[in-house]
Amino acid sequence: MTPEEILFRPTSERPELGELIAVQTLYIKLLYCEVTNAAYRASPTAVLDDCGLPASTATMLPRVESENHRAEMHGRRLLAARELLLEYPTLFAAVVGPDCDAPRVGRQPFFSRFLSSSDFFDPKRRLPHAFGIGEGYENISAFFFWARANLELDPAAKQALYEDFGRWLVKTAKSSAVPELQRHRRGAFFFRHDGRAMVVTGAGRVIEYAGVGDVASVLRTAGLTDLEDLQP
Amino acid sequence: MRDGVSIGARWDGGGQNARLRQAFDTGLIDFVEANYPVGSGPDCDPSMGIPVYVHSPANSVASPTGLNRHICEQVKAAATRFDSPWIGEHLCATGPEAQSRLGYIVNPILDPRLADVAVENARALQRYYGRPLALELGPQYQRVGEMPSEMHFLGDVARRADCHIVLDIAHYTASNRNLRRSEDYGLDALDPERIVEIHLAGLRTGKDRSYWHDAHERLPDDGMVAMAKDLAGRLPNLRAITFEHEGKAPEADFFAFLTRLREELS
Numbered sequence: 001m002t003p004e005e006i007l008f009r010p011t012s013e014r015p016e017l018g019e020l021i022a023v024q025t026l027y028i029k030l031l032y033c034e035v036t037n038a039a040y041r042a043s044p045t046a047v048l049d050d051c052g053l054p055a056s057t058a059t060m061l062p063r064v065e066s067e068n069h070r071a072e073m074h075g076r077r078l079l080a081a082r083e084l085l086l087e088y089p090t091l092f093a094a095v096v097g098p099d100c101d102a103p104r105v106g107r108q109p110f111f112s113r114f115l116s117s118s119d120f121f122d123p124k125r126r127l128p129h130a131f132g133i134g135e136g137y138e139n140i141s142a143f144f145f146w147a148r149a150n151l152e153l154d155p156a157a158k159q160a161l162y163e164d165f166g167r168w169l170v171k172t173a174k175s176s177a178v179p180e181l182q183r184h185r186r187g188a189f190f191f192r193h194d195g196r197a198m199v200v201t202g203a204g205r206v207i208e209y210a211g212v213g214d215v216a217s218v219l220r221t222a223g224l225t226d227l228e229d230l231q232p
Numbered sequence: 233m234r235d236g237v238s239i240g241a242r243w244d245g246g247g248q249n250a251r252l253r254q255a256f257d258t259g260l261i262d263f264v265e266a267n268y269p270v271g272s273g274p275d276c277d278p279s280m281g282i283p284v285y286v287h288s289p290a291n292s293v294a295s296p297t298g299l300n301r302h303i304c305e306q307v308k309a310a311a312t313r314f315d316s317p318w319i320g321e322h323l324c325a326t327g328p329e330a331q332s333r334l335g336y337i338v339n340p341i342l343d344p345r346l347a348d349v350a351v352e353n354a355r356a357l358q359r360y361y362g363r364p365l366a367l368e369l370g371p372q373y374q375r376v377g378e379m380p381s382e383m384h385f386l387g388d389v390a391r392r393a394d395c396h397i398v399l400d401i402a403h404y405t406a407s408n409r410n411l412r413r414s415e416d417y418g419l420d421a422l423d424p425e426r427i428v429e430i431h432l433a434g435l436r437t438g439k440d441r442s443y444w445h446d447a448h449e450r451l452p453d454d455g456m457v458a459m460a461k462d463l464a465g466r467l468p469n470l471r472a473i474t475f476e477h478e479g480k481a482p483e484a485d486f487f488a489f490l491t492r493l494r495e496e497l498s
Contacts, residue, residue: 003360006352007299011330017296020345024295025328027376028338060341062376068410071443072373079335123332131269133290133302136332177272 019053023060026051030062030069031076033116037064074106080115080139081105087140087168090160095153110151119146125232127169130176135232140168145232155193162190162227166200169225174202186223188230189216199224237464238262239493240285240474241486242431242448246275248479251486256282260490265320265474269306279314285429285472286311287320287398290333293357293367294340294350294389295325302331308361317471318364318428320398321357323350323386337370342377342385347392350385354393366396366428371446372407382407383418390426397422399463400431401456402476406444415455427467432460432493433476448478451489461496473497 011021026047029036040047041064045055062069081102085092092100096108105111119125123136125145131137144165147153153161166188173184188200189209197209197219211218220226240263241252255261265285266278278284288307291299311319324337340346358365367390369382379385390397399422408417434450437443452460464470475493477486 003356004301006356007304007360008301008330009298011297014296014298017349020296020343020349024297024325024341024346027341028325028328028334031338032334060343060377062374066374067442068374071410071438071440075373075438075443075445076335083335120334121328123327123329131271131306133269133300133306134331136327136329137290139335175271175273 019057022051022053023057026053027061029121030064031073032080032120034112035116037073040064077106077111077115078102081111083139084143088143088161088164091147091157091164094157094160113150114143114146117146117150119143127172127232128178128180130172130178130181132176132178140165141232148228159190159192159198162198163200163206166190166206166227167204169227169230170200170202170204183223184225188225188227189219190227191216237470237497238472239490239497240265240472241490242267242474242476243278243284244479246277249280251479251483252282253280255487255490256280260487260494261475263472265472266310268310269303270310284310284314284316285318285320285474286314286316289322289324289337290326291321291357292324292326292330293321293353294323294346294385295330295338295353296346296349297325297328298330299353299357300331304357304360311361311363316363318366318396319361320366320368320429321354323354323367323369323389339370339372339376339382340385342375342379342382344379346377347379347385347388350389351392354389354395358393358395364396364428365393366398367393368398368400368431369403369407371403371410371444373410373443375411381411381413381418381421383421387421387423391423395426396428396469397426398429398431399427400433401459401463402431402433402435402446402452405456405459406435406446409444415459424467425469427463428469429472429474430460430463430470431474431476432456448476449481451477451485457493457496460493464497 044058085102085105119142125142126135127141128135129137169184173181187202197215199209200206241261243264243266252264263283263285264278265287268288270276290303322337326333369386372382432452434447435444436447
């Protein structure tokens with residue numbers, strides 16, 4: 001076999017690795033997901049059975065009750081919180097508090113829900129990475145898609161979510177050679193709770209758009225991305 | 233300075249170019265080591281006329297999911313462009329699929345079947361790159377799997393795949409402290425002649441002071457410097473020592489440590 005055939009073959013063509021892949025998938029889930037940890041603590045065999053794994057594979061998984069495992073989970077949680085806090089400062093100030101830091105974000109129940117969601121674990125629930133390496137290499141867009149669909153936010157916090165993400169999207173688009181991202185370079189828009197259109201400009205400023213009529217069509221025609229419609 | 237051992241510094245982005253250039257011009261470093269993939273902007277070129285060693289923390293070498301073709305292509309192109317003497321790769325998984333990285337790298341499950349997969353991947357990657365691979369471990373917080381340790385896993389994979397090794401002294405020290413092992417645990421599991429490069433960086437504890445983490449904003453402590461000096465004297469094929477110090481850390485620390493390192497190794 002050529003190196004390419006070994007390195008890049010789809011896992012569907014490697015049925016003999018199915019059990020190892022399933023064990024590793026569960027292992028990675030146990031490093032982030034509190035729900036899976038709680039279920040595994042209560043009944044390892046039930047979780048293994050749900051994953052189609054024999055009980056013997058428990059030896060290949062973390063001891064979830066151990067201090068070491070909790071420490072690793074905590075560190076990973078902090079890193080993920082830091083990544084999001086950097087790009088969602090307005091949202092987290094509104095939702096968590098003005099002086100929030102990564103440990104505080106990490107303690108929020110909504111953050112646990114995100115880290116336990118399929119949006120977090122599924123690489124396809126993200127935009128392509130700016131470096132041209134495909135989806136699955138940042139959590140900023142995954143959080144936006146998850147929060148937009150799952151987080152109940154008051155109007156100010158919802159506006160903060162769209163503003164923060166819109167700024168990140170435009171900034172990322174402008175620094176990337178990836179065509180799927182470059183189309184967001186001109187800016188993005190969303191509608192505030194009172195129906196007013198807000199535009200994130202190509203320079204990253206957020207301004208109210210004063211036009212009348214079918215504003216969404218006008219802005220789309222101008223090459224701006226509708227953040228309500230944007231999909232992974 | 234021991235003959236044949238070069239000293240380099242990690243390149244994380246264009247913000248470090250001035251200090252790296254100065255370090256090279258004053259003879260403090262011989263190369264920079266860059267983590268690939270990098271972006272495409274003007275701040276994303278580590279060359280500056282300085283030799284570049286190519287490294288990648290983004291490939292899932294120790295994973296049954298396979299690897300991301302886009303990353304491998306970029307790493308290979310960079311290594312070819314800079315004629316990197318080897319390519320550093322982490323012996324890790326990255327996420328639930330070939331193309332994914334949820335955050336920090338995932339240490340491998342220490343299982344013989346996964347070691348077999350890592351051997352197959354490392355051999356293939358070495359052939360794909362057309363140059364040697366040097367495998368590195370991340371810091372460990374727990375032991376997952378039934379093999380004695382990650383050092384045994386690395387030693388086994390490197391031997392069977394015929395790869396070099398990057399020994400990251402900060403990761404190694406953090407792992408030994410986190411797993412309550414002796415400071416020199418597991419070195420005997422590695423073939424000394426396979427270690428071609430050492431990484432040096434600082435460490436810090438978390439708030440509970442129980443666990444240690446890689447800290448590129450800090451300097452290596454005296455114990456780690458002494459370990460580097462000792463290893464430099466006895467590893468037969470050691471060719472490079474790379475200082476990992478992030479760009480926003482004090483510039484004075486960067487130059488002072490490189491000066492000290494040169495003196496310690498002279």
